[in-house]
Each structure stands twice: as C-alpha cells, then as structure tokens.
Amino acid sequence: MEIIKVWDVSDEILGTFVPIIVYWVYSGIYITLGFLDNYRLHTRKDEDEKNLASKKDVFKGVLLQQAVQAVVATVLFAVTGSDNEAAQAQHASLIVLARQFFVAMVVLDTWQYFMHRYMHHNKFLYRHIHSQHHRLVVPYAFGALYNHPLEGLLLDTIGGALSFLVSGMSPRASIFFFSFATIKTVDDHCGLWLPGNLFHIFFRNNSAYHDIHHQLYGNKYNFSQPFFVTWDRILGTYMPYSLVKRSSGGFEAQPLKVGKEN
Numbered sequence: 001m002e003i004i005k006v007w008d009v010s011d012e013i014l015g016t017f018v019p020i021i022v023y024w025v026y027s028g029i030y031i032t033l034g035f036l037d038n039y040r041l042h043t044r045k046d047e048d049e050k051n052l053a054s055k056k057d058v059f060k061g062v063l064l065q066q067a068v069q070a071v072v073a074t075v076l077f078a079v080t081g082s083d084n085e086a087a088q089a090q091h092a093s094l095i096v097l098a099r100q101f102f103v104a105m106v107v108l109d110t111w112q113y114f115m116h117r118y119m120h121h122n123k124f125l126y127r128h129i130h131s132q133h134h135r136l137v138v139p140y141a142f143g144a145l146y147n148h149p150l151e152g153l154l155l156d157t158i159g160g161a162l163s164f165l166v167s168g169m170s171p172r173a174s175i176f177f178f179s180f181a182t183i184k185t186v187d188d189h190c191g192l193w194l195p196g197n198l199f200h201i202f203f204r205n206n207s208a209y210h211d212i213h214h215q216l217y218g219n220k221y222n223f224s225q226p227f228f229v230t231w232d233r234i235l236g237t238y239m240p241y242s243l244v245k246r247s248s249g250g251f252e253a254q255p256l257k258v259g260k261e262n
Contacts, residue, residue, distance in 0.1 A: 011171035012077035019178040020066050023145070026183050030141035030190045039192050040250040041211050042138040047191070052135035058146045061132075065145050065152035072157045076164065077171055097173055104167035104177055105227045111159040113231040117223040119151065136189075139207075139214050144189035184226045193243060193251050204229045208253040212241050217255060 034044070042050075053061075092100070119130035132148040145152065160181070164174055187199050188210045200206045205224055212218035221239035224232045232238035240256045 011175065012074075015077065015171045015174040015178065016070050016073040018175050019182045020070065022179045023062075023066070023182050023186060024142070026186045027142035027144070030186070030192065033192060033194070034140075036192065036194075037249045039194050041191050041193055041208060041253055043246075043248065043250065047138040047140060050137040052137070053132075053143075053146065058136070058143045061147070061149075062142060062145045064149055065147060065156070068149065068153055069157050069160070072153075072161060076161050080165070092170065092173070097169075100167040100169040100173060101177055101180075104163035104169060105181075107163040107166045108159050108181065109224060109227050109231065111162055112155055112225050113223050115155050115159070116225065117237065119155075120220060120223065134214065134219075137214060139189040139191050139211060141186050141190045144186045181226060188226055203227060208241055208243060208251075211253045212239055212255060215253075221255075 034040075037044070116130075119125045129148040129151050133146060133151065136143045136146060145156065147155065160178060163177075167177075169177060184199060184203075187197070188205065188207055190207050191211070193200070193208055197206075200208075205226065205228055209222055209229065210225065213222040218239055221237050222229075222232055223237055224230065229238060241253045242256055243251045244254050246252055
C-alpha cells in the first residue's frame with residue numbers, strides 16, 4: 001500500500017515534469033550518438049569553434065527556461081477546471097484525442113511561426129533577445145531550449161499554454177502531447193541525420209530544415225517550428241535544401257534556392 005501511495009502522482013504534476021525529464025533523457029541519447037561523424041550535419045570541430053555559447057551556459061539557460069515553464073504549468077493546471085472535469089476528460093475517445101493533438105499542433109505552430117518571425121524582423125528583439133538562441137550556429141540536442149528567458153516565456157511557454165487551452169485536452173493528454181513536442185524539438189536541433197528517423201519520414205520540418213535556419217544564409221527563412229512547414233510555404237519564407245555528403249564524413253544541408261522574402 002505504501003508503494004502505491006508513493007506513485008500516486010497527479011496528472012497535473014506529471015504533465016509539468018515528465019516533458020522536462022523527457023527532454024534530458026532524449027538529449028542524452030543524442031549526446032551518446034555524437035560520435036557518429038558520418039551522420040553529423042556539422043563536424044565536431046565546427047560545433048566547438050563556431051558556437052558562441054559554452055555548453056555550461058547552455059545547460060544553465062535551459063534549466064532556467066524549464067523552471068519558468070514548470071511554474072506557468074502549475075498555475076495553468078490550478079486555474080483550469082475541477083478534478084471532476086479532468087476525470088471526465090480522461091475518457092475521451094481516440095478520435096477526440098487525435099483532434100485535440102492536431103489542434104494543439106496547429107496552434108503551437110502558428111504561434112511560434114509568427115512570434116519567431118517577428119523576433120527576426122524586429123532588430124531590437126533580435127539583437128537583445130532572439131540572438132541568444134542563434135549563438136548556437138551549430139545546433140545540438142540539449143541546446144534546443146537555449147533561449148533568452150523572455151523568449152522562452154513568449155515563444156514556448158505561452159505557446160504551449162495556448163495549445164493546451166484551445167485544444168481542450170486534459171492534463172493526462174497533455175503529458176503525452178508535450179512529451180511528443182519536446183522530443184520533436186530536441187530532434188530538430190540534434191545536428192544529426194540518422195537513417196530511419198521517423199521524424200524525417202513524416203515531417204518536412206526536421207533537423208536539416210532547421211539547420212538551414214541557423215546558418216547565415218537561412219536566417220530569414222524556415223521560421224516554422226516544431227511540426228509543419230505550412231506557414232513558411234504560404235508566406236514565402238520556405239527554403240528547400242539538399243543534403244550533400246562531405247568528403248570528411250557526414251552531411252551538409254545546402255539551400256536549393258532563395259525563397260521569396262515577404
């Protein structure tokens with residue numbers, strides 16, 4: 001009985017902390033795969049020399065953002081619905097859950113596209129806020145959430161809150177959705193192009209697509225994150241790419257053409 005009580009954790013607590021644990025576990029997997037030079041989008045030398053933020057600073061910055069997210073999630077769960085309403089929501093059918101996930105994905109993509117794009121086009125916001133994320137010229141997995149604290153709040157935390165509220169998902173469903181969104185975001189920044197990666201099969205928005213955005217020539221393109229490329233295509237900020245094998249091993253994502261700038 002004591003063991004059961006220890007593991008009797010509410011969905012709200014799990015929804016707050018499971019995505020954080022997933023972030024570090026999934027990032028850790030990619031750290032162990034970093035030696036696979038034949039699948040890297042950048043060399044290890046480039047990762048060490050081109051990035052303008054130390055891994056210690058990135059680690060601390062991510063922890064700060066996750067602390068803010070945990071606080072906001074705790075408040076959000078506290079002010080939305082009663083336990084009875086949440087319990088009823090747990091019995092949603094698979095069709096309802098699929099609809100909620102899709103709505104949440106669209107809301108999150110839409111919010112992040114326009115906020116992300118605005119932070120690039122507003123010189124003040126880029127210089128003082130968003131440029132912190134682009135100090136990682138060569139992205140890597142656990143740097144996915146390395147942002148200025150204000151950007152982390154505006155882009156990720158508020159975007160996540162809106163997707164939760166608009167989709168109408170329950171706290172239990174949010175555990176799975178935000179864990180999935182976390183894995184997708186880490187994957188997009190992993191800096192690897194691994195064979196058989198399901199994200200590369202089902203999503204055009206992937207590690208190579210986002211790698212283009214982190215390079216100087218792609219700074220005003222490929223704003224979409226984390227799921228689809230829809231808004232980039234609609235608004236002329238889509239930059240396609242090709243993967244070219246490096247003679248020294250690995251791949252390089254190269255733009256095929258410059259999209260129409262809006």
